[in-house]
Amino acid sequence: TFNNVYSVGNSAQMGVEEVLQYMDETFDSEKDPKVKLLYMEKIDKPALLLKHASSLIRKGCRIAAVKAGASEAGSRAASSHTGALASSDAAADALFRKAGIVRCYGREDLISVASVFMHPELQGKNIAIITHAGGPAVMLTDRLSSGGLNVPDIKGEAAEELKTKLFPGSSVGNPIDFLATGTAEQLGIIIDYVNNKFDEIDAMVVIFGTPGLVEVYDVYDLLDKKMKTSEKPIFPVLPSVLTAEKEVKAFVEKGRVYFPDEVILGEALARVYHTPKPAPEKVELPVMDEKQIRAIVEEAADGYLAPGKVTALLDAAGIPRAKEFTTSQKEEVAKLAEQVGFPLVMKVVGPLHKSDVGGVSLNIRNNEKLVSEMSRMMQIEGAKGVLIQPMLSGTELFAGIKKEDKFGHLILFGLGGIFIEVLKDVRTTLAPLGRAEALSELKKLKSYKIIQGVRGMEGANEDLFANILMRLSALVKAAPEIAEMDLNPLLGSKQQVVAVDARIRIAK
Structure with missing residues (x-):
């Protein structure tokens, strides 16, 4: 049941943002409900939403939201890599993460997340699955594992001791399967062991249904009592909503919230756990x-x-960059090359996507090649000159800026070079971006291990990369007229992260 419901219609006079503002400014921690569920199709006042949603969460509330009406039409018209990768939906995602809001994608999803909210907060990612049926436990294990949570193997003297208290054939390795013949008493013993003797476990999921041959009031009564006293969260999965209809109803009448499906619980639990806490209100940016x-x-x-x-x-x-020179004169390029040193890189000046038109030449080692490559590039349509840089090596990274209507500036980053188009593994964040948030988002990249360094690759300095992202935040604060910006690639090593190619679009 809901304590209260607010409907803003088409938001002609006020929107969800103003409702949150009212809830925040009048919040009473003793009387007001702490779970807030939102549905919205547009976000007209992102700053207001961020301010009051973050404030409510800091006061102990938990918020989930469905944001519908996502469209990719705007991103198709963008000219830069950053513009093409960023969208209003990506901006909404970034806003929700910054505020600490759990994003949902439908009504069932929203209710499942709200049901997780009605239980104590998960403090770690190690889950014990307690079940009397194998199939649901296997499906839940798969979903938790794919969602970044752990179902660790339980071993040791305490595990062997627990096994002696269950029927022969039971398993305690995790999932803890106490068989279809398992009793309420055995369930209580298992929960006590998980609470008191299995320190590595942070929470437990109890799956218990019935084919309808016997009543299970005693099991659900025991579950209710244990949930009152357990030091670790217990998430009950009661799948027999028809065959145990009366028992489930009695459990709910005790004020309990249950889950009818273990996979839906696993999805919701992972989403809630991985949603960050609200970002700090004040962010210290580089000078x-x-x-x-x-x-x-x-x-x-x-x-x-x-x-x-x-x-x-x-x-x-203060963004480090490769030493470079630009010229349109053949007689000048050799002198500039002496200052850069061989081997070097030549890029055409003019066309936006240089690689697509053959406008990048690597590892030029002598003047003959230098002059011939310049002659070729000056024939490219739109060429205004060439740019030469030293031939650097390192992990190719990407960072960019996109100004999104109403949201302000988005900071995007990931692997660079051609990988940005092929993999599209990019994190989108909302400026201002602090160091802790930057490093946390960096670790969420699917390609994070490449940035760390794998198979003999050196990898990139994460702190230096985060510093560049923070400098982009400071840059758009000083120059909000920047509409789009690409640093692609940045070349990263353990010693430095430098911009090798950059473009910036101004819109006043």
Whole structure:
């Protein structure tokens, strides 16, 4: 049942944001319900939503939301990698994570997450599954494992001792299967062992149904009593909603919330556990040359900045970059190459997606190759010159900015180079981005192990990468006119992370 229901219709006068504001400003920790469920199709005031949802969660509330109406139409029109990867739905995702809101995708999903909210909060990821039926336990184990939670093997003297108190054929390895003939008394013993002797376990799921041959009031009464005293959360899965209808009803009348399906519970439990706590209200950002940044941006026209302005802006923001020179004169390129040193990289200046038009040449080792590659690139449509840089090595990374209507600036990052288009393994966050949030989101990349370094690869310095992401946050605070920005690739090693290619679009 719901304590109260608010409907805002088409939000002509007020929206979900104002409802949350009212709930926050009038919140009474002793009287008000602490579980809030939201449905919305648009977010008109993201900052208001973030402020009051975060505040309510810090006061002990738990919030889940369905955000419908996602559309990819806007991202198809974007010209940069960042613009194509970012969307209003990605912005909503980032907002929810920053606020600590659990995102859901339908009514059943929302109710399942709310049911998890009605139990004590999960403090760790190690789950004990207690069951008298093998199949549901196997399905739940699969779902918890794929969702990033653990079902660890339970071994040792205490486990062997527990086994002696169960019927022959029972298993205590996790899942703890005490057979279809298992009793309420045995269930109580198992729960006590998990609470008092299996320190590695953080919570337990109890699966108990019946084919209808016997009543199970005693089991559900025992479960209710243990849930009152257990130091660890107990999530009850009672699948026999028809054959044990009366017993389930009696359990609910005691004020208990149960789950009819173990897989749905596993999905909801993983989602709730992996939703971060609200980000800090105040974020300390790096210091940069704001005066120089403002001078560059105020002088610039709408559109992409010229390469020289891009490098000046990166320098003012304190973002490390590769040494580079730009020229359109063949007679000048050899002199510039002497300053860079061989081997070097040449890139065409003008076209946005250089690799697609043959505008990138690697490992140039002599003047003959240097001049011939420049001649070839100057024939590319839209070429205005060439850019030369030292040939650097490292893990290719990506970082970017996208200004999203109403949300402000999104900071995106992941693996760089061509991998960004092939893998699309990118984290989207909402500025301002602090160090803790940046490092936490970095670890959620599917490609995180590559960034760490695998199979002899050095990997990249995570702290230096996080520092660049924080500098992007500080940059858009100083220059909100930045509509899109790509740093792709950044080359990362354990010693440095430097921008090798960058483009910035201004929209005033």
